[in-house]
Amino acid sequence: MTPTVDLIDYRRIVAAALNRAKSYPPAARRRVLEGRVVIGITIESDGTVTNPTIETSSGHSLLDTDALATAGRLALPPPPAGRVTLQLALSYRLTE
Numbered sequence: 055m056t057p058t059v060d061l062i063d064y065r066r067i068v069a070a071a072l073n074r075a076k077s078y079p080p081a082a083r084r085r086v087l088e089g090r091v092v093i094g095i096t097i098e099s100d101g102t103v104t105n106p107t108i109e110t111s112s113g114h115s116l117l118d119t120d121a122l123a124t125a126g127r128l129a130l131p132p133p134p135a136g137r138v139t140l141q142l143a144l145s146y147r148l149t150e
Contacts (some may be wrong), residue, residue: 060135062140067131077124082117088117090144090146091110091112092107093143094106097130103125123146
């Protein structure tokens with residue numbers, strides 16, 4: 055595999071881990087809040103997530119805060135080519 059394919063596969067692994075770790079904030083559920091948050095994360099060569107940031111807000115601070123907390127909780131395998139920065143979307147839908 056080429057490094058580009060490895061990074062694409064790694065991005066899928068990270069996106070799947072992020073979605074599995076996501077929890078719908080109870081207060082957001084009660085208020086029927088939905089949205090899509092785009093976060094930026096840096097993954098260090100040991101798999102540690104650093105510097106999670108909101109790239110695009112959902113428009114709801116409860117969802118944005120949960121997205122950042124979720125990113126901070128991730129335990130990931132090391133990236134294929136050392137430190138990497140990714141932008142990933144998290145969707146919060148009550149029908150999920």
